[in-house]
Amino acid sequence: MSVRGRFITFEGIDGAGKSSQIAATVDLLRARGLTVVQSREPGGTPLAEKLRSIVLADPMHLETEALLMFAARREHLALVIEPALARGDWVVCDRFTDATYAYQVGGRGLGDDKFRALEQWVHPHLQPDLTLLFDVPPALAAERLANGRAETDRFEREQRDFFERVRAAYLQRAAGSAGRILVVDASRPIGTVTAEVLAGVGRLLDLAA
Numbered sequence: 001m002s003v004r005g006r007f008i009t010f011e012g013i014d015g016a017g018k019s020s021q022i023a024a025t026v027d028l029l030r031a032r033g034l035t036v037v038q039s040r041e042p043g044g045t046p047l048a049e050k051l052r053s054i055v056l057a058d059p060m061h062l063e064t065e066a067l068l069m070f071a072a073r074r075e076h077l078a079l080v081i082e083p084a085l086a087r088g089d090w091v092v093c094d095r096f097t098d099a100t101y102a103y104q105v106g107g108r109g110l111g112d113d114k115f116r117a118l119e120q121w122v123h124p125h126l127q128p129d130l131t132l133l134f135d136v137p138p139a140l141a142a143e144r145l146a147n148g149r150a151e152t153d154r155f156e157r158e159q160r161d162f163f164e165r166v167r168a169a170y171l172q173r174a175a176g177s178a179g180r181i182l183v184v185d186a187s188r189p190i191g192t193v194t195a196e197v198l199a200g201v202g203r204l205l206d207l208a209a
Contacts, residue, residue: 015141106169
């Protein structure tokens, strides 16, 4: 019987700089001889990617948005995440339920009770083993987005106060995570950030050994 794999997620407001750190983490894990499944949310399966396209492009009621996020997540869990962990693979995912809390509860104002009910329904016994939260002031994140992308989705086009609320919700979630969420100051030079990320992943590797 294979040993259960580990689940690592990456979080942060748009423009926080997750992509390069995800790549560095995947490289580290594979260098250790581990099988890694890299994915993203919303998305990760053909159906979930279709839902992603709708959520990122079409205006909708905030509860519809939350339901679609969790619908895509249930599909992703059933077809990708849960089977990979059962095989003993390590899963590295760009966003998970912490993002829904930050964006839909913090940013949009979804009721916390509704969020908790959906979280309990969709993955009652599963949380990431490690979440790396890239914390950066919204002004800096906006500057990075402006310099790096020709097109933005409807979340990235939100106003500064929206991202202030999202950031605050992320930090609130981290404070109650019992150490699962590692907050990384992503405003620092990329090499410094990478070193802290890989150190955090290294500690999880040591625990899993």
